[in-house]
Amino acid sequence: AAQSISNIDISEVTFDDVGGLTEAKDRLHELPEVPIDRADAFETFELPTNSGILLYGPPGNGKTLLAKAVANETGRTFVSVAGPELTNPFGAGTEQLLRNVFEKARRNAPAVVFFDEFDSIGTKRGMFDGAKDDIVNTLLTELDGLHGNDDVVVIAATNRYQSLDSALLRAGRFEHLVEVARPDTESLQEVFSIHTQTLPLAADVTPEWFTDQVDELSGADTATICTRAAIRAIRKTECTSPPEDITVTQHDFREALDAFATSQAARRKTSDDEMFW
DSSP states (O other): OHHHHOEEEOOOOOGGGSOSOHHHHHHHHHHHHHHHHTHHHHHHTTOOSOOOEEEESSTTSSHHHHHHHHHHHTTOEEEEEEHHHHSOTTOTTHHHHHHHHHHHHHHTOSEEEEEESGGGTSBOTTSSOHHHHHHHHHHHHHHHHTTTOTTEEEEEEESOGGGBOGGGGSTTSSOEEEEOOOOOHHHHHHHHHHHTTTSOBOTTOOHHHHHHHOSOOOHHHHHHHHHHHHHHHHHTSOTTSOGGGOOBOHHHHHHHHHHHHHHHHHHHHHHHHHHHO
16 A cells, blocks of 8 residues: 555755755755764754754745755655645545555665655644544654654655644654745756756857746746747757757747746636636
8 A cells, every 4th residue: 555655766866956945955965964974962962863854835846856855865765755645535544554654764764755745644633624633643653753763854845834733843843944935036047057958059048048038937837848948949840850950949938938828827717717616
């Protein structure tokens, strides 16, 4: 059962693969490593060595990549699970599935356990039915059971951390909150450079030009637009043309941006219609 809701991976992502987010990356360099590097001091002062890390901020800005980078750069197995996958429609066996995730991490230690969309399983107790409360109670038990175990680091991601049960945010649990904000102009230029480093860009397609064309984008949005622009450039060439003849131009990016804006507008309309009905 656990195999179907959690994935094990040896991450190859580094912090260099994440554009911007300098402050978040600096903290994530430090938080998992200091307790290991200075285990003597942590033991002497009786400090918790593996408090959880909560990444929070709007979706699509690199929370999963950051967690993978932590796993890679600390030499840990990456055990990931999407929160909603733990909450099956019938609420049957969810606590056992959650326990299995932590057991899997222990078997594959040293490991990083990563919970995406954490608010789906960590909501405040008393707001819903007893089944939701049992999930939070199981989480608390598993987190407390990791005390003194440096081999397992737990990272969670959410864009609604205010909805989390306060007990999850206490010392020794998810006490380290790291904001993963939407990229500013400089960070967005860095994100653009990362996602176009393998593309044959026209000389006038620069990170500065790109950020002049947009107002506010997430890292995931930027990746999507770069991919669409490249596909448009490929479609314009003859099937027999070698890849070396392809160039991704400003026109390709404008078309990609227009298509992205159209799809975003359609998505918002669908969301509004669902709310109305």
